Amino acid sequence: MPEQPGKNAIEVRGVRKVFGAGDAAVAALDTVSVSIRENEFFTLLGPSGCGKTTLLRLIAGFDYPSAGEILLYGDDIALLPPFKRPVNTVFQSYALFPHMTVSQNIGFGLEMLGKPKAEVKARVAEMLKLVRMEHLASRRTSQISGGQQQRVALARALAPQPKVLLLDEPLSALDYKLRKEMQIELKRLQNQTGITFIFVTHDQEEALTMSDRIAVMSSGKILQVGSPWDIYDKPADRFVADFIGETNFLTASIAGIENGKARATLKSGATITASVADGFQPKGEATVVVRPEHAKLVKGKAELSGTVENVVYFGTDTHIHVRLDGSDDLFIVRQQNARSAGCGFETGDKAGIAIGDDAAQVLRD
Amino acid sequence: MAKSFSIRHQPGFTTIAAVCFVALYMPIIVLVVYAFNEAPSTSEWGGFSLKWFQSASQNAQVIDATLRSFQIAAIAATLATIAATMAALATTRTPPYPGLTFKYAMINQPLMVPEIVTGVALLIFFSRIKIFTGYSGLGYLIAAHTAFCIPFAYLPIRARLENMDLSLERAAADLYATPWQAFRRVTLPLLWPGILAGLMLAFVISLDDVVITEFVKSGGQDTLPTYMLGQIRRGITPEINAISTAFLLLSVVIVTLFFFVSRKRD
Ligand SMILES: Nc1ncnc2c1ncn2[C@@H]1O[C@H](COP(=O)(O)OP(=O)(O)O)[C@@H](O)[C@H]1O
Ligand SMILES: [Mg+2]
Numbered sequence: 001m002p003e004q005p006g007k008n009a010i011e012v013r014g015v016r017k018v019f020g021a022g023d024a025a026v027a028a029l030d031t032v033s034v035s036i037r038e039n040e041f042f043t044l045l046g047p048s049g050c051g052k053t054t055l056l057r058l059i060a061g062f063d064y065p066s067a068g069e070i071l072l073y074g075d076d077i078a079l080l081p082p083f084k085r086p087v088n089t090v091f092q093s094y095a096l097f098p099h100m101t102v103s104q105n106i107g108f109g110l111e112m113l114g115k116p117k118a119e120v121k122a123r124v125a126e127m128l129k130l131v132r133m134e135h136l137a138s139r140r141t142s143q144i145s146g147g148q149q150q151r152v153a154l155a156r157a158l159a160p161q162p163k164v165l166l167l168d169e170p171l172s173a174l175d176y177k178l179r180k181e182m183q184i185e186l187k188r189l190q191n192q193t194g195i196t197f198i199f200v201t202h203d204q205e206e207a208l209t210m211s212d213r214i215a216v217m218s219s220g221k222i223l224q225v226g227s228p229w230d231i232y233d234k235p236a237d238r239f240v241a242d243f244i245g246e247t248n249f250l251t252a253s254i255a256g257i258e259n260g261k262a263r264a265t266l267k268s269g270a271t272i273t274a275s276v277a278d279g280f281q282p283k284g285e286a287t288v289v290v291r292p293e294h295a296k297l298v299k300g301k302a303e304l305s306g307t308v309e310n311v312v313y314f315g316t317d318t319h320i321h322v323r324l325d326g327s328d329d330l331f332i333v334r335q336q337n338a339r340s341a342g343c344g345f346e347t348g349d350k351a352g353i354a355i356g357d358d359a360a361q362v363l364r365d
Numbered sequence: 366m367a368k369s370f371s372i373r374h375q376p377g378f379t380t381i382a383a384v385c386f387v388a389l390y391m392p393i394i395v396l397v398v399y400a401f402n403e404a405p406s407t408s409e410w411g412g413f414s415l416k417w418f419q420s421a422s423q424n425a426q427v428i429d430a431t432l433r434s435f436q437i438a439a440i441a442a443t444l445a446t447i448a449a450t451m452a453a454l455a456t457t458r459t460p461p462y463p464g465l466t467f468k469y470a471m472i473n474q475p476l477m478v479p480e481i482v483t484g485v486a487l488l489i490f491f492s493r494i495k496i497f498t499g500y501s502g503l504g505y506l507i508a509a510h511t512a513f514c515i516p517f518a519y520l521p522i523r524a525r526l527e528n529m530d531l532s533l534e535r536a537a538a539d540l541y542a543t544p545w546q547a548f549r550r551v552t553l554p555l556l557w558p559g560i561l562a563g564l565m566l567a568f569v570i571s572l573d574d575v576v577i578t579e580f581v582k583s584g585g586q587d588t589l590p591t592y593m594l595g596q597i598r599r600g601i602t603p604e605i606n607a608i609s610t611a612f613l614l615l616s617v618v619i620v621t622l623f624f625f626v627s628r629k630r631d
């Protein structure tokens with residue numbers, strides 16, 4: 001579906017990046033195309049080595065594509081050096097200048113742009129306030145904590161008011177609690193500044209909680225782009241379904257596609273309704289996915305049946321592992337916990353698995 | 366509890382160490398002690414006196430050679446440090462490429478080629494130039510000293526650069542600094558201790574050189590070490606000891622400074 005021109009902050013068109021030459025050549029990016037809209041919080045999500053950093057470096061200008069175009073509001077910037085791009089980066093290692101104070105770090109970009117002293121000073125003060133670091137303005141960056149360094153790195157990159165802010169796994173060095181705090185902080189900063197954020201992470205939970213849209217990457221390719229809800233509930237293929245959250249994979253024969261819904265006949269003989277992606281025409285056998293929380297464990301007969309093999313308590317919910325009858329497949333059901341009540345099943349129990357009308361999705365692979 | 370292995374507990378270790386220390390330091394201690402000898406002898410003690418220091422400091426030839434040594438060392442060390450800084454940037458701030466090792470070897474050539482060979486080669490080379498140009502000033506000595514000082518300046522600068530995160534320069538470029546601004550505002554201030562260390566090391570090396578200087582110098586261009594060498598040929602007086610002692614003190618001071626500067630972190 002073509003995007004509206006002019007509304008895209010960044011358009012990546014057919015970009016390839018090959019490292020090495022001859023037999024040793026590796027395509028870190030294999031013909032990637034994606035559009036990032038103005039003012040959105042866009043996340044590149046994928047396992048380590050899938051090419052996220054490479055794509056970000058091409059947008060920042062630290063490296064140049066082997067083929068393809070990168071448009072910033074319609075202008076091809078693919079070959080501009082980094083200091084000529086109105087795009088700033090928050091580095092994974094923060095890369096704060098150790099010989100400068102917090103204020104000097106934040107003012108650096110504006111100073112390089114040749115802004116008058118008074119304007120730099122005012123903007124630095126504004127940024128310090130934005131990231132709540134006023135009290136540490138004249139500290140050396142080696143004399144502040146990791147979380148504070150993170151805020152300075154953010155303020156420094158935001159100060160010149162870039163058209164796009166690039167963040168390469170900026171939270172990965174922080175401990176769990178601080179990371180949660182910074183996730184909220186980042187969302188707040190994005191809302192407050194209205195700057196387009198391109199955020200890189202390998203943490204699917206982080207991607208789901210923070211993003212307006214997510215691009216899932218694997219082996220140098222973008223597999224799916226969509227809202228967190230799209231990505232989670234309507235994964236396009238096996239990799240996406242598997243990488244994001246927990247999923248049950250079932251084999252089914254597909255028939256009668258209508259209005260994006262199909263009848264999927266499972267191996268157990270039961271037929272369920274499953275969603276099909278736009279324009280996808282599965283033929284015969286296909287894989288159907290059901291999220292553990294979209295299925296329900298029941299005492300009587302249901303679409304699937306099996307034997308409870310394991311009950312795992314998680315505090316907010318309980319995961320029940322069921323070995324399906326007539327196959328060796330494991331099916332996981334997740335149930336919300338109630339206070340002072342067990343989940344009602346024990347290891348060895350026979351149980352049915354009810355799959356609702358809107359619970360299943362047919363995969364493309 | 367089993368004793369952990371320590372080389373200090375090996376038989377003979379203490380003896381060998383003692384012999385080495387005596388061999389290293391005894392001659393120097395004797396030299397320093399006799400610099401304060403009242404008698405004009407470097408073997409018979411005649412009481413304490415500072416007269417050799419006084420006579421050395423009033424000797425016009427000593428003063429002349431000392432000034433020349435400092436002049437050459439200052440100019441050569443500065444030029445060598447500039448060249449070494451550029452070489453270090455070029456060999457660490459580019460992605461590795463074939464031929465890089467060869468360039469390291471080229472830069473460090475003076476560490477590998479025997480000084481006497483360089484000395485003879487420069488003697489022949491410069492004598493040709495002297496004939497063609499008629500110039501016979503200090504330029505030859507300065508050029509030679511600059512060349513052999515480069516690797517000594519290069520090593521600490523390169524070490525410093527290799528410990529410096531490339532992402533700092535990248536961050537500067539990301540924040541709209543042109544390559545020159547990034548160098549001025551980020552690389553250079555962080556590299557400064559390395560440059561200073563390189564400069565001091567080059568200065569000491571130049572100050573101390575005998576072999577190449579002996580071959581390259583024209584008449585009346587003695588440096589302090591070549592002057593001392595010339596004097597020793599005519600028999601030693603405690604004045605040489607006094608000069609050596611002063612020289613030693615200077616070197617110790619500079620090298621100590623070098624260690625402090627090069628160990629300094631950001
Ligand atoms: N400078 C480089 N030279 C050679 N290969 C590289 C270089 N940078 C990245 N790669 C390769 O490209 C692939 C993608 O790397 P990267 O973009 O860093 O992945 P991610 O950020 O998703 O972990 C990896 O296989 C990596 O080894
Ligand atoms: Mg990465």
